[in-house]
Structures are given as C-alpha cells and as structure tokens.
Amino acid sequence: MPIELQKLLAYPIPAVRQTLTRQQSAFYALSVGLGSDPTDERQLAYVDYGRDLCAMPSMALVLGHPGFWLGDPDSGVDPRCVVHGEQRITLHAPLPVEGEVIGETRIVGVVDKGPGQGALLYTQKEVRDAGDGRLLASTLSTTFLRGGGGFGGDGTPRFGSHQVPDREPDFLVDLPTRPEQALYYRLNGDDNPLHADPSVAREAGFSRPILHGLCTFGVVCHALLKTLADYDASRLRGMALRFSAPVLPGETLRCEIWRDGSFRARVPERDALVVSNGLATFAGSAD
Template sequence: MLDYDRLRNLSLPEVRHQYDEKHTILYALSVGLGQDPMDERQLDYVDHRRDLVSMPSMAVVLGYPGLWLAGVGIDLSRVLHGEQDITLHKPLPVSGIVIGATRVTDVIDKGAGKGALIVSEKRICLEETGELLATTRNTSFLKGYGGFGGPSGAGGAPHAPPDTEPDFVVDLGTRPEQALIYRLNGDDNPLHADPESAKQAGFDRPILHGLCSFGVICHALIRVLAKYDNARLKSMKLRFSAPVYPGETIRTEIWQCGSFRSRVVERDVVIATNGLATFGR
C-alpha cells in the first residue's frame, strides 16, 4: 500500500547533469530527427558541423532523477506514463551543466481495486547562474495501488481539441531498435528492452518509452507550427492513452491553434490525446 505522507514529503536529491553536443545529438537521433538526410532543417539538430540547436523536448531527460519510484517500493511493471507537460523558459543550451530538482506535487487515490496517480515536477536550472531553463510535469499511473486513503482528485479538466478537421497531418516513423537507442538518454526501464519484463507488464513485446513518443510528437509540432525553429515552442502537454511498439508510425493531427492528438497508423490506435502546444513568435 502507498504511504501517502511519505510520498508527499519525499525529498529527492538534486541531479547535477553535465552534457555536451554529442548528448544533444544523441537525443535528437533517438526521437527520429535525421531520418530524412535531404531535410537540412533536421540536420541542424544532428550535425555538429552546423550551428547546432536542441530539441525542446530534451528537457525531459536533463537532470533525470532515475527510476526513483522503485526506490519507494513501487513495482515498475505496474507503472504507466499517464501525462507529460513541459514549459520552456528559454531554449535549451546544446551543452552545459544543469541542476534538475524533482519533487512530488500530488498523490491521488483512484479507489480500491483501481489505481493511483503520482504527479512530479522537475525544475531545470543552469548550475552557473541558477537561471531557470525548463519545468516538466509528469503524471504516473500506478495500476492496483488505489485504496490507500489519499485524496481522490485534483487538477483541472484536460484540454479538449477542436471539433473540426485538423489543419495538418504529420506521419513520422519509428525504428525497430529505437527504444534501445532512446535508453541511452538514461531511462533504462527493462520494460523497453527485455521481452520478459514487457510480458510481466502485460505487453506482447517491449514498448517504446512514452517520452520517446513525446519527442516524436514534438518533432511533428515544431515541423509544421514553427518551421523547425526550436526557440518558438513555449509549452507542450498531452495525455498518453496507449503504447507504441518500436517500428510503428506515429501520425500526429495538428490544429493551427496548437491542439493535437496522435495515433499509431498500423493499428489505428490513439496513443496521445488532449494535446496542446503553445508557440511564440
């Protein structure tokens, strides 16, 4: 059973994260940038000989606190990624030293026999100046952990997309080995590499990281709404609704206002809903 008081008062150590241009390129490659060798706009994210820029979604791996849920007794095979938000306060440097400070902001009890939600927030700051670069918010769904006596709900209603046809549709393929590449960013949950761990979690085979899908969707958004200008994306949020298997195609339907949703083409399954991105000029 979850210990509500322990989780709400949990003190996670700050993470000092030093990275360089190779790490920035690795992240971009791991979410599919560079698959079209003739698209020079993508090369700005993966070719160190150019004026390299960072993917805004890289905020999710900077200052990563690791699989800390396992450290408080949570069975990782029962953990699903529910929602993800990022807010960019300025473009992420392509190299540097940052401090990631993560804290639990909410623990929600969905009821006995159901599940629980744990919401955490990470603030990413430059070590040298303390300047805030990005804030991320993660909601994890814990299957079967409900009924511990905590609060039953919090937060506002999810963003509703327009009831019109999308203005853009972007198909981006993933690769069969993409989860294995994405793991090099620091998330080595065996669910994404080990067939037996995937089966224990209820999947036929290893699935793609939710945050890898998040990066692929971010690519689609900056492609059509920002013309690959990474500095224009200010925020992005979505709710995950189904997993992606490596090798599948992610289709993102996008409205000019920044609303979006995504599905897997091969299975016609919606994998991300209630999406909203905001852009600056």
C-alpha cells in the first residue's frame, strides 16, 4: 500500500551522539572482512587496536547511525518492504578511531514510482566531530520502498548513475563473506530483523536472512582500498554504488575494478550481479 507521506516527512529522525572506541573501530573492520588474512600487516592496521590503528572509510556509514527507524509504525512505512537501493559516501576529513561524533540524518527527497509500484526515499547523514563541529563525512542513501508508490508525488529520480567502462575490468578481487557475517555486522547498529530472523526474511520473499547492503558496501570498499590505494584509507575521497541484488552470508563477492575507480561486483556461486554503477574517487593516482 502507498506510504503515508506526511507521516514519513514529519518523522523525527533522532540525532545520535556516539562515543567511539578503538575496539569499536576494529570491530567494524572485522565485520566487513578485514583481518581475513591475519598475517597481512596492511589489514592488521585496521583490526589490531593495540597498534597505530586506521579507520575504515566505510565506517562513516555506521557512525551516528539512527538505527532502523523505518521499522517504527509512526514512520508511515511498512518495514517489510524496505530495500536498500543505492549508497554514497563523501569523506571530508580522516575518520577518528576514537572520540565523540554526532550523526544527523534527514530526508532529502521522496519519489513516487506510481500506484502499485515502489517509492524512493533519499536520506542524507552528516557525521561531525562532537568537539569542534568539524564535518567528517556525509552519506546519501536511496531506499526502495516496495509497493509504496501511488501517494501522488513526483516520479523523477533525484540522482543519475555512473556507467562503468564497456570493456573487461583491469582487476578482479574475490573476497569471501562468512555465514554468520550479518549477525556480526548488525552489532554496528543496523538491527533490521531481515538480516537475522529467518521468518522475517521469508515474509519478505527471501529464502533466508540476507547480508546488509552496507556490509556489502564495506566489503567492496575493502577490495577498492586493497587494489587502488594499497590499503591507504586517507586516499579515498568518495564512493557510490547501486545494490542490484542481495548477497547471502557465506557467498563470495567478486569485485570487478577499473583503474579509473569504476567497479561492480558479482556473486560467482549464482552468477549474479549484486553491485553495479560503482565509482570510487581517490586522491593521487593508482600505481
């Protein structure tokens, strides 16, 4: 049924003040697959909090995260129909590995795809240092609300999508996910039961709980840092992608990467395209 637009627009998405610890920064990196090779010093720089720790850039997605607020009936949205469609991040400054941050999330657009069709919800989050107010990162999410169209709104999408080159990729990177990875990842603050409860997943039309889209984002971010930046997080300036199909925990992500920062990802076990229209921007040039 159509979303209740006025309830959605009026919903008070809470600002979140978060005290970040080194252990949480390391846990986030572990939850998206860093440390899979515990002898790789470059990966250990993100997960061994006893050393000079680095923050994964994609951690901006969970800092100051307001939780699954669309699961609240007062949002005007059926939570069973919520699917993550697109995600962008822009890094304005290096992310801290500890300290206090504030995340403020707001709705920046709602698109009506028509009666019986879906709706697109655009939300932006700004992550700032709680001490000096410095902007650290901004994120832009597109959420597809299945069956939520028909409320009489504008049907024009707000943002275009990057087209990857029409040739073979320059690099292929296979990164496995773990069967229990969604259960780890949800401890970062994204507690949508779709990723943990088999009955909720079946009601939503999936055979079993699926991996969080933002976890998939983090795994792909790992592949990009490894391939185009030699694990130097400070070089990543931005990253955008479209989620084309869900990933099941335990599947492999085969990341296809071009030297210009274009990318997409497949699950070879099903020959399924799961991430498309990807583009990452880096400071400096890749080797």
